[in-house]
Amino acid sequence: MKTIRELTEKKPWLSWVLFFATVIIVFLIGLLASSIVERRSEAQLYFQMVSPIPEWEPDNAVWGENFPRQYESYKKTLDTNFRSKYAGSAMIDYLEQYPELVVMWAGYPFSRDYNQGRGHYYSVEDIHNTLRTTGPMPATCWTCKSTDVPRLMNEMGVGEFYAGSWESLGHEVTNPIGCQDCHDPETMNLRITRPALAEAFERQGINIEDATHQEMRSLVCAQCHVEYYFGEDNYLIFPWDKGYSAENMEEYKDEVGHVDWVHSISKAPMLKAQHPDYELYKTGIHAKRGVSCADCHLPYHREGGIKFTNHHLMSPLDNIEATCQVCHRESEATLIADVYERQDKISELRRVVEKNLAQLHIEAGKAWDAGAKEEEMQEVLTLIRHAQWRWDWVAAANGYGIHSPNEALRVLGTSIHKSQEARILLTTIFHKYGLDYPIDMPDISTKAKAQEFIGLDMEEQRRKQKDFEENTLPQWLGAK
Amino acid sequence: MNFIRKIFSFLKPPHRWRLSVIILTGIFTGIFFLVLHISMAASYLSDDPKTCINCHVMYPHYASWDKGSHGHVATCADCHVPQDNFFRKYYVKATDGLRHATFFTMRWEPQTLMIKDAGINVVQENCIRCHIDLVDMVQLVEVTGRSAAKGEGKLCWDCHRETPHGTVKSASAAPHALVERLPSVMPSWLNIFLEQGDDNK
Numbered sequence: 001m002k003t004i005r006e007l008t009e010k011k012p013w014l015s016w017v018l019f020f021a022t023v024i025i026v027f028l029i030g031l032l033a034s035s036i037v038e039r040r041s042e043a044q045l046y047f048q049m050v051s052p053i054p055e056w057e058p059d060n061a062v063w064g065e066n067f068p069r070q071y072e073s074y075k076k077t078l079d080t081n082f083r084s085k086y087a088g089s090a091m092i093d094y095l096e097q098y099p100e101l102v103v104m105w106a107g108y109p110f111s112r113d114y115n116q117g118r119g120h121y122y123s124v125e126d127i128h129n130t131l132r133t134t135g136p137m138p139a140t141c142w143t144c145k146s147t148d149v150p151r152l153m154n155e156m157g158v159g160e161f162y163a164g165s166w167e168s169l170g171h172e173v174t175n176p177i178g179c180q181d182c183h184d185p186e187t188m189n190l191r192i193t194r195p196a197l198a199e200a201f202e203r204q205g206i207n208i209e210d211a212t213h214q215e216m217r218s219l220v221c222a223q224c225h226v227e228y229y230f231g232e233d234n235y236l237i238f239p240w241d242k243g244y245s246a247e248n249m250e251e252y253k254d255e256v257g258h259v260d261w262v263h264s265i266s267k268a269p270m271l272k273a274q275h276p277d278y279e280l281y282k283t284g285i286h287a288k289r290g291v292s293c294a295d296c297h298l299p300y301h302r303e304g305g306i307k308f309t310n311h312h313l314m315s316p317l318d319n320i321e322a323t324c325q326v327c328h329r330e331s332e333a334t335l336i337a338d339v340y341e342r343q344d345k346i347s348e349l350r351r352v353v354e355k356n357l358a359q360l361h362i363e364a365g366k367a368w369d370a371g372a373k374e375e376e377m378q379e380v381l382t383l384i385r386h387a388q389w390r391w392d393w394v395a396a397a398n399g400y401g402i403h404s405p406n407e408a409l410r411v412l413g414t415s416i417h418k419s420q421e422a423r424i425l426l427t428t429i430f431h432k433y434g435l436d437y438p439i440d441m442p443d444i445s446t447k448a449k450a451q452e453f454i455g456l457d458m459e460e461q462r463r464k465q466k467d468f469e470e471n472t473l474p475q476w477l478g479a480k
Numbered sequence: 481m482n483f484i485r486k487i488f489s490f491l492k493p494p495h496r497w498r499l500s501v502i503i504l505t506g507i508f509t510g511i512f513f514l515v516l517h518i519s520m521a522a523s524y525l526s527d528d529p530k531t532c533i534n535c536h537v538m539y540p541h542y543a544s545w546d547k548g549s550h551g552h553v554a555t556c557a558d559c560h561v562p563q564d565n566f567f568r569k570y571y572v573k574a575t576d577g578l579r580h581a582t583f584f585t586m587r588w589e590p591q592t593l594m595i596k597d598a599g600i601n602v603v604q605e606n607c608i609r610c611h612i613d614l615v616d617m618v619q620l621v622e623v624t625g626r627s628a629a630k631g632e633g634k635l636c637w638d639c640h641r642e643t644p645h646g647t648v649k650s651a652s653a654a655p656h657a658l659v660e661r662l663p664s665v666m667p668s669w670l671n672i673f674l675e676q677g678d679d680n681k
Contacts, residue, residue: 005494026508033515035585300652302591305536307655322591326650
């Protein structure tokens with residue numbers, strides 16, 4: 001056998017091979033050692049305020065200097081790639097997907113444009129972009145869109161903030177939903193920055209200051225993810241005085257005589273549900289077991305030795321291991337299948353209601369055309385109002401009913417009942433005025449066809465939006 | 481003996497290299513021992529539960545075990561390592577240990593640890609090993625990880641699902657639990673020496 005010396009004398013490159021191999025091995029071992037040391041020390045570094053945050057600081061990046069992990073994960077709400085079976089973070093054109101909605105919202109801005117919302121990071125951008133904001137609107141519409149709102153409410157006063165016009169504050173509201181909406185800048189404790197929630201609790205005799213930390217992990221979301229309406233001087237009110245259910249809020253709104261708009265075909269005095277996520281969630285099993293919004297939507301995350309709240313607000317379906325599986329030991333595929341199974345059933349009933357209601361509005365329109373009298377139509381219109389409100393109470397909530405599948409199905413069931421009651425009444429009116437039943441339904445198979453049918457001038461809407469984007473928006477964005 | 485000498489003479493470096501080879505080998509060996517020391521490699525041969533929290537990913541599991549019913553009577557290895565024979569025991573320790581070390585170094589660990597099929601077999605065996613008095617009269621004694629996977633019988637923790645690690649199980653479940661912290665890498669005499677140095681300043 002030749003010695004290594006003889007070998008390397010014959011082939012000098014072999015010594016280089018040996019040399020570099022040693023270097024690589026030592027390097028890798030060093031890496032392992034440094035990793036062990038680093039991971040031991042990282043558990044000791046956690047809460048460090050690098051630069052104190054001023055009260056009412058709206059800029060999320062300023063908060064992010066102190067809390068890089070939270071801020072970096074929050075910025076992931078920019079991601080729009082996740083799409084589940086029915087929702088996700090991708091923008092979905094719901095009017096294209098369910099064109100009946102255009103007819104159901106005839107005469108109301110939602111018939112122009114309605115999408116699955118993107119992440120919080122887009123909250124200001126998306127309200128600039130939507131065709132729903134082309135008309136004059138109150139400043140109250142800004143309430144849930146930005147971290148600038150608490151600052152403005154503090155400067156202007158709450159009533160004065162609501163009383164202004166949307167246009168008058170456009171240049172002030174530039175930062176998307178973020179840190180300040182839920183956190184105290186000094187202690188990072190959760191806090192309520194929107195008065196409507198505290199006021200609604202106060203009317204029920206509950207002091208929101210008494211909420212536990214676990215309750216706060218849902219209540220900060222309930223500042224916005226709830227049902228609301230604009231009262232006198234566009235003051236923001238949560239309609240919870242009679243309770244949180246669809247029926248309770250319906251009764252409340254009937255009593256205060258609130259009407260969001262009069263339907264342009266059926267002439268029904270309609271209600272538009274916002275997004276009663278918190279109210280629907282409260283009826284579900286997770287809420288009953290004390291699971292908060294944050295447990296699934298801002299799950300705790302371990303990065304080495306550090307535990308922090310992952311601020312990437314999103315569908316838990318994209319992060320099963322940190323959400324569902326913490327309690328449910330089933331496989332990811334099984335858990336997703338369980339969610340979809342429930343959502344499929346909700347979807348089935350939703351589609352029944354949507355087709356029913358679109359037809360119902362058109363039938364009511366025919367009855368008016370044939371000369372039906374107001375007193376004859378009264379009951380039908382109330383049923384339409386209630387049926388659509390109940391559908392919307394489920395449909396407008398995020399999560400496609402999964403926050404409480406039983407309650408979602410129950411409320412959709414009452415909606416089907418009410419819409420069919422209305423149609424029974426309508427047949428007697430049809431009979432009286434000699435109308436044939438069933439009617440010939442117009443073609444509303446696409447968003448464009450449905451919009452044409454309700455007489456919506458989309459060209460005009462787009463022109464107005466273009467004008468806004470070219471003339472007003474640059475001034476707003478340039479102001480800061 | 482002749483064979484060993486042959487290998488040694490084969491590996492013997494050229495004369496000119498002698499110094500650098502000695503230094504390099506020294507560096508290599510030194511780092512090797514350092515890694516052995518700070519990773520507390522020897523502890524992995526034992527059954528001491530503290531070994532499992534050399535790695536802080538295991539804190540929540542250690543805490544829930546320590547405070548639970550099994551904390552007084554069984555160690556981690558009693559359930560998670562085969563106890564029927566020496567070779568199987570160290571084979572499982574070696575394969576599990578290498579996988580865990582790789583995953584943790586590469587930061588591949590998931591937020592919620594889920595037991596693997598091989599682990600299920602071992603734990604199920606060990607449930608029966610200790611609780612034989614409860615199950616030997618009924619069919620449950622025959623349930624293994626493999627039979628349960630085929631739908632023949634249920635695993636012990638399909639019903640006793642909170643034994644012993646609790647309801648909420650994730651890396652974030654109890655990361656700051658009051659578990660025993662690792663000893664310092666530095667020898668205590670060196671720490672004392674350095675602190676005295678600070679005082680003199």
